[in-house]
Amino acid sequence: MEVNQNNIIESLQKILKNKRQTHLSFQHIDLGTLQTIRKKLDVYIEQREKEEEEKNMALSEAKKVIDAMMEKTGLSRNDVAALISQSAPKKTPKRLRSEPKATETSEVNTSSATQKHYVYGDNHLSWDG
Numbered sequence: 001m002e003v004n005q006n007n008i009i010e011s012l013q014k015i016l017k018n019k020r021q022t023h024l025s026f027q028h029i030d031l032g033t034l035q036t037i038r039k040k041l042d043v044y045i046e047q048r049e050k051e052e053e054e055k056n057m058a059l060s061e062a063k064k065v066i067d068a069m070m071e072k073t074g075l076s077r078n079d080v081a082a083l084i085s086q087s088a089p090k091k092t093p094k095r096l097r098s099e100p101k102a103t104e105t106s107e108v109n110t111s112s113a114t115q116k117h118y119v120y121g122d123n124h125l126s127w128d129g
Helices: 004-017 019-026 031-073 077-087 110-114
Strands: 118-120 125-127
Touching: 004 019, 031 077
Parallel strands: none
Antiparallel strands: 118 125
């Protein structure tokens, strides 16, 4: 669903970048529908502006707290950055590779058992990697 939404947004941005394309795309849409779209976008824009303002205020407050702590402890910005990087959780791999299972019989030649041949081209040429 998200990919479809991204395609819609990209198409809309492409249309709105060009005045002629905008006119051609929206000329047959009635005025009431265009006004409804505008009202909904205005509400969404106001909401996003409010969220951005709140985010900026929170960042500003956090910066003030960090600056006050730096002044109190005598730490530099580099010291704080180093502390943050040390305490950040390290990513763990989603899936660890398992070791290949060992065969019980030693008679099996492992190189020939795992060797693969790939066929390519019109002449069906092979390649073993």
